[in-house]
Amino acid sequence: MPKEIQNNSGSLSSKHRLAQIIAILKKHHLTKGIDPVKLRMILEDLGPTFVKIGQIMSSRQDMFSERYCQELTQLRDNVAPMNMATIRTVVEDEYGTDLEDIFMTFDQVPLGSASIAQVHKATLRNGKQIVVKVQRPSIYNMMERDISLVRRAIQLLRLNEVLGSVVDLNIVLDEFWQTAKEEMDFLNEAQYAEHFIKLNEDLLYIGAPHIETEYTTSKVLVMEYVDGFEIDNRDLLLKNGYDNHEIAVKISENYIKQIVDDGFFHADPHPGNLRIRDGKIVWIDFGMMGxxxxxxxxxxxxxxxxxxxxxxxxxxxxxxxxxxxxxxxxxxxxxxxxxxxxxxxxxxxxxxxxxxxxxxxxxxxxxxxxxxxxxxxxxxxxxxxxxxxxxxxxxxxxxxxxxxxxxxxxxxxxxxxxxxxxxxxxxxxxxxxxxxxxxxxxxxxxxxxxxxxxxxxxxxxxDSSVPLNSVNHMVNKLTVGIVSAGLLMASSLLCTTQMSPQFFGIPAIGFIGYMTAIGLGIWLLITVLKERKYRK
Known part of the structure; x- marks a missing residue:
């Protein structure tokens, strides 16, 4: 059963939500250590915000070991879809008018539902078929609160002390929150899509859905509906006259162009975000761009x-x-x-x-x-x-x-x-x-x-930085030996004078120099003997 979004939303007070987070962490005995499976299960129990964090973590092979990244790739959004009444409320609040004034038809069954938004197929009043991406109400406040509460839980349970060798949780939270804020502003996604279209406008074999900017807001994104064939349906593509080898070559070349030439690339190029339509490779969903x-x-x-x-x-x-x-x-x-x-x-x-x-x-x-x-x-x-x-x-x-x-x-x-x-x-x-x-x-x-x-x-x-410690010890001992010899010579010279005050017939400064030199010599001798014994 998918978890209702209400389990992780504003329906819980901050105090109760913090208690819930701490209870989940304690249930999994996080203070006793962690392993990949335990981390995945904790994130699933904590809800949609943390599933999203885990998905981001799975891409950071530079921060986590391979086994953690592999395990976290199993995380999937498991959020119950919003009902039509909620969708209507969000859309009408954004447009300030009835849903029927904008859309001729609006499918009640979503095409997809995730932790941040839900997508529906619809038709504008002018007859154009489109898809509408609707943001979950209060999702920004809910995620912001959860991030703040988990930081408090980290401090209360001293988790960074326990997990320091595996991950710095604060760095993960910082990156997640920055990414999530960008993803929750649909105007960013609209700009990304338009920029992508402009960069690839000279390529006849590449396409992208047109953004209906007139109807797009920070919480509702409206774009052209893309039908066509799913790119992983090889048999259907062959049946309709397409060459799978040609598609593979062209999509590879285009992706390398996005990276090397444009510096602006689709960060989630899985088959669900690609379609073949009218001889073109069509990229969709520009919520995550690199x-x-x-x-x-x-x-x-x-x-x-x-x-x-x-x-x-x-x-x-x-x-x-x-x-x-x-x-x-x-x-x-x-x-x-x-x-x-x-x-x-x-x-x-x-x-x-x-x-x-x-x-x-x-x-x-x-x-x-x-x-x-x-x-x-x-x-x-x-x-x-x-x-x-x-x-x-x-x-x-x-x-x-x-x-x-x-x-x-x-x-x-x-x-x-x-x-x-x-x-x-x-x-x-x-x-x-x-x-x-x-x-x-x-x-x-x-x-x-x-x-x-x-x-x-x-x-x-x-051959390594490790032996530099030995070099450092050698230099220290050499320095002590030189200082000791210098003190002996200086003190001997002082003994040829009649400088006062004197101690045992020797100038006091010379006496102090002798004692210091003897002390340093004894320390140096003991150090050498200890090291020789240790080597044996």
């Missing part, structure tokens, strides 16, 4: 080329520049992990690589070294893995990473107006030109890292 900054797009190109060229140094540098890492990193170990990753894939053809496995492995390395990725990059990783699954269903022989590598390489060759068959001399000129073009980008990244206090100097001493 945005990459210009420098991040350039870094994505470098990452693709690094994997294609087996360039460990370049891939490691891309990850370090992209990621956020507050803690000290063992750079030697990090580069070794990237080297092992590259060695695993170096013997493979690009078409044989499994993008999902490669992305997961890179994020696992990042997680191991406490490197977290920006929101756009983590959304990109999830989007690529989802797209690979969608494409593989159409044609198992299509490789997303091969399409990406060819796209990036094609752009570079096109920009520099160089033929594919480069002579040895020409290739050297091309490589030199590429390095020259990268210098301003690298300088920009260097300055940005310095300003953020993230610049690191990677000294490869004794």
């Amino acid at each position: 945005i990459l900054k210009r420098e991040d797009k350039d870094l994505m190109k470098q990452a693709v080329l690094a994997i294609g060229n087996n360039d460990t140094q370049q891939l490691a540098d891309v990850i370090l520049v992209l990621g956020v890492h507050e803690d000290r990193i063992d750079y030697t170990l990090f580069y070794d992990d990237i080297e092992n990753f590259m060695q695993h894939y170096v013997s493979m053809d690009l078409k044989d690589m499994n993008l999902g496995d490669a992305v997961q492995e890179i994020f696992t390395i990042a997680h191991k070294h406490h490197i977290s990725m920006p929101k756009g990059v983590s959304m990109l990783a999830r989007g690529l893995v989802t797209m690979e699954s969608t494409v593989m269903h159409l044609d198992p022989h299509i490789s997303i990473i091969e399409v990406a590598a060819n796209h990036v390489a094609g752009h570079i060759l096109k920009d520099l107006d160089i033929k594919k068959e480069l002579s040895t001399t020409g290739k050297k000129v091309y490589d030199a030109t590429q390095y020259g073009l990268n210098i301003p980008i690298q300088l920009s990244e260097l300055i940005r890292m310095i300003m953020k206090g993230r610049i690191k100097i990677n000294l490869d001493i004794m």
